[in-house]
């Protein structure tokens with residue numbers, strides 16, 4: 001009896017090992033073939049592309065923020081934030097950091113451009129608040145993290161959009177976004193919205209929200225609300241079109257993006 | 273059959289119990305809801321009334337996907353009138369009262385759509401103005 005049990009355990013152990021081992025073996029042998037087949041589509045392919053001349057495809061909407069203008073007229077930024085808040089029915093929790101909903105907000109240079117050195121900052125940079133918003137990344141980690149496709153990239157224009165109907169409030173996207181561009185509705189935002197814009201909905205408790213690059217205004221042929229309010233401090237347009245205004249600005253000025261080393265490739269550029 | 277004496281009365285009691293809501297209400301489904309017609313006197317909708325009654329929820333879902341996912345924010349033109357795609361921007365421009373229009377049937381059918389958790393009714397918009 002005892003002998004039989006030993007035998008049984010031995011066989012069971014061996015089969016379990018074989019079961020665990022088999023996929024690894026398959027992986028080891030199939031690995032090269034798979035990598036070869038996939039390479040142009042992901043990781044390595046994209047890295048290779050960065051070194052060669054990039055061939056832009058389709059429309060990619062982007063923004064260039066000229067900090068020289070904002071440093072000279074800081075009130076423009078307040079105007080832009082108010083405009084965004086009013087157009088999108090964004091609640092005001094009056095400084096309550098936990099509940100705060102941010103589409104466009106202010107932060108210091110150190111907080112925005114974290115990977116730049118700041119041993120000695122120019123006075124302008126020290127004294128100026130930077131506007132921050134969703135970067136509408138070319139390679140958005142929030143989209144990859146979202147389990148419901150509530151957050152997705154519009155291939156048509158490069159905007160990283162949201163469908164609040166589908167959002168389950170899991171906040172994976174918030175963990176994935178390296179820029180803190182997303183806010184969660186811990187409570188019903190409605191009582192905290194000062195005045196409704198009747199052409200835009202509010203959000204409800206339990207969903208995440210962020211800047212939508214004013215998709216609803218673009219559809220009407222208008223500029224984003226913050227761009228309009230900023231009187232020229234922000235240029236908006238298609239960076240894949242070499243003749244667009246924004247392309248001309250990018251050709252002329254030296255610009256920086258937030259955390260470029262992460263490979264998200266932000267569509268918001270800063271001239272400092 | 274064994275235990276006929278207990279099974280048959282048991283079955284009868286069961287059937288009576290399950291159909292309780294039907295016979296308790298006297299085989300009547302209650303008064304049919306009468307949603308209020310648009311106060312502005314509009315007669316046309318984006319679809320005929322019976323189609324809207326049966327499938328307005330599908331239409332709203334299609335509009336939602338058009339607007340949010342496919343970037344199709346173009347207007348719908350029916351009988352010369354332009355409608356923007358949206359509950360707030362099309363439907364409730366004519367059917368201004370959630371309570372007197374939407375809710376009448378939704379309560380009758382015992383469905384609880386959560387449209388208005390986010391979409392603003394004209395009533396909610398007016399109320400907000402008054403409190404400020």
Ligand code: SF4
Nearest residue numbers: 134135137140142177
């Ligand atoms: S900034 Fe954040 S939220 Fe916006 S696209 Fe990039 S990862 Fe997503």
Ligand code: SF4
Nearest residue numbers: 146167168170171173
């Ligand atoms: S919180 Fe919403 S948008 Fe974010 S990952 Fe979860 S479902 Fe997607």
Ligand code: SF4
Nearest residue numbers: 084104211214224226
């Ligand atoms: S683009 Fe529109 S949504 Fe985004 S920050 Fe500017 S005003 Fe707000």
